[in-house]
Amino acid sequence: MRSDEPLISVIVPVYNGQDYLENCIQAIENQTYGNLEVIIVNDGSTDATGTVCEKIRTDYDNVHVLTLGDEGVSAARNRGIEAAQGSFITFVDADDRIRVDMLEKLYQCILDTDSDVAGCSFFIWSNEEEWNRGASTERTVGQTVTYNADRYLQEALLCGNSRCWSKLYRREILDRANFPEGLTIGEDMLFLVRMLPCVNKIAETDYAGYGYYRNPSGAMNREFTPRYMDQITCWQLAREEILRMDASLDAQVTALTMMGIMLTAGKLALLPEGQRRVHKEYVQVCHEKLKETMQVSGAVGRLSAGYRMKVRMFLLCPGLYLNLYHLLKSVL
Numbered sequence: 571m572r573s574d575e576p577l578i579s580v581i582v583p584v585y586n587g588q589d590y591l592e593n594c595i596q597a598i599e600n601q602t603y604g605n606l607e608v609i610i611v612n613d614g615s616t617d618a619t620g621t622v623c624e625k626i627r628t629d630y631d632n633v634h635v636l637t638l639g640d641e642g643v644s645a646a647r648n649r650g651i652e653a654a655q656g657s658f659i660t661f662v663d664a665d666d667r668i669r670v671d672m673l674e675k676l677y678q679c680i681l682d683t684d685s686d687v688a689g690c691s692f693f694i695w696s697n698e699e700e701w702n703r704g705a706s707t708e709r710t711v712g713q714t715v716t717y718n719a720d721r722y723l724q725e726a727l728l729c730g731n732s733r734c735w736s737k738l739y740r741r742e743i744l745d746r747a748n749f750p751e752g753l754t755i756g757e758d759m760l761f762l763v764r765m766l767p768c769v770n771k772i773a774e775t776d777y778a779g780y781g782y783y784r785n786p787s788g789a790m791n792r793e794f795t796p797r798y799m800d801q802i803t804c805w806q807l808a809r810e811e812i813l814r815m816d817a818s819l820d821a822q823v824t825a826l827t828m829m830g831i832m833l834t835a836g837k838l839a840l841l842p843e844g845q846r847r848v849h850k851e852y853v854q855v856c857h858e859k860l861k862e863t864m865q866v867s868g869a870v871g872r873l874s875a876g877y878r879m880k881v882r883m884f885l886l887c888p889g890l891y892l893n894l895y896h897l898l899k900s901v902l
Contacts, residue, residue, distance in 0.1 A: 575605040578673055578738070579656030583611045583646035584664035588618040590783070595626050595633065597667040597781075603674040608633045609650045610664075614640025644749035644757045647734075651744050660738045665783045669705050672779030676738035683716045685773040687765075689737040692780035704781055714775045719766040720816065726774060727766075728822055732759035736780035743768050754797050756804025756830070763808045766815070794837040794845075799852060802859055805830045821868035828873060831860050832880050835888075839895035846892060857888050 580598050584591055591610070598608055612623050612635060623635045636649055647661060658677065662668055672690060679688035695701040717726060734749075735758075747765040750757055805827040812823050835856045838849060846853070860881065863869060870878060884891040 575603065575677075576658060577605050577607060577656040578603060578658045578660065578677065579650075579654035579741075580606055580608045580673075581611065581647055581650030581654065581659065581661050582608065582664050583613055583643050583650065583661075584615065584619055584623075585613045585640070585643070585646075586615045586617045586619060587664035588615070588622050590665040590785075591619060591622050592626060594662060594664050594667055595630070597670075598662060599630055599632075600670050601668070601673045602671045603677060606632060606673070607654070607656060609636065609653055610634070611636045611638060611646040611650045613638045613643065613646040642752060642754050644753060644761075645751045648748045648751065651748060654741070657741050658738055659741055659744050661735045662780075663735055663783075665785045666735065667701060667705070667781045667783070669779045669781065672736075673738065675775070675777055675779060679714060679773050679775055680738060680740070683714065683771060683773040685716060685771040686740045686743050686769040687737055687772045689731070689772070689774045690777045690779040691775070692733075692736050692782045693778045694782050694784055696784045701781055701783075704778070712776045714773055716771055716773045718771060719769055722769075722772045723763070723766055723812065723815065724819065726772075727759070727762055728819070728826065731774070732762055734758040734761055750804070750807070753800045753804055755800040756808075757800070760804045760808050760811075763811045794841055794849065794852075796849075796852065798834050798837050799855065801830045801834055802827070802856070806859075820866055821872055824863050824866040824869035825872035828860060828863050828869065828881060829877060831856050831863070832877065832884065835884060835892065836895060839892040840899060841896075843893075843896075846896075853888055853892065857884065860885060 582594060595608060598606065608630065610623055610626065610633065612619055627633050627635050634653065636653060638646055638649060651659060660673065676688045676690060679685070693704040695704050743765060746768045747761065749761045753760065809823045809827060812819055835853070838846060838853055838856070841849065870881065873881065
């Protein structure tokens with residue numbers, strides 16, 4: 571550990587991650603940046619994650635373990651922030667891994683650009699071969715773009731860069747902007763929206779330093795549960811925040827809200843017909859929320875042709891739309 575480097579706190583929330591956590595932590599411990607603390611937040615795991623956490627804590631003297639009672643990923647990250655001692659903070663999901671020099675490059679990016687936040691790109695992997703290839707491929711820092719808060723909102727966050735991971739934050743930013751607790755899908759995006767008034771500059775580099783694991787049992791790949799409705803809630807809350815910053819973005823944000831509604835409806839459509847009937851109240855919520863968004867001038871025009879067709883069909887006959895969507899996905 572080098573005392574001349576400021577401490578970086580790496581927060582790793584984990585729920586039932588016994589098969590991934592050790593490799594995730596090893597990738598963090600292998601960083602070329604020398605002064606790190608790792609805070610694992612075990613959020614009510616029911617598998618052997620707790621045992622794995624204790625083994626890791628024994629193996630590394632810079633690892634701390636917090637235990638929660640299944641309070642959700644936002645609460646886990648917030649408790650990690652509260653416990654962190656670092657001048658800089660980053661987040662790594664327990665099934666992901668980071669390249670050996672990611673934190674060094676992000677820290678240097680903050681220094682070079684005098685930014686409050688520095689982010690990098692990522693690559694997707696599904697097995698060890700893909701991880702090894704992605705982690706060993708020669709990658710250099712190419713273009714770095716520096717944004718103020720307004721430009722980041724319009725050119726990055728609302729264009730898909732709504733992830734909290736693969737970023738390094740100055741500590742004082744996270745002392746003023748925490749994660750929305752009780753929400754589990756879309757919480758990254760809402761956190762970043764709420765963070766923007768607290769920052770002066772954000773830098774983004776196209777260096778792919780973060781390895782995102784395409785987890786077949788990850789939250790976005792699971793069968794519909796009522797928690798999927800959080801995606802709609804987060805976009806509604808984000809829209810309110812964004813309109814306070816720039817009312818001219820209403821059509822753009824509403825179009826993204828429409829897409830979130832249709833993605834949620836798509837999850838419902840994948841259920842067997844009997845389960846769809848059980849969850850009919852959520853189908854109705856999707857339908858009503860979509861009707862509300864149609865009142866915003868210009869929003870539909872910002873959708874792709876495919877999404878416009880989906881929206882109109884779902885509005886006209888939601889039951890038929892779900893049946894056709896289910897049938898189509900079952901034969902693909």
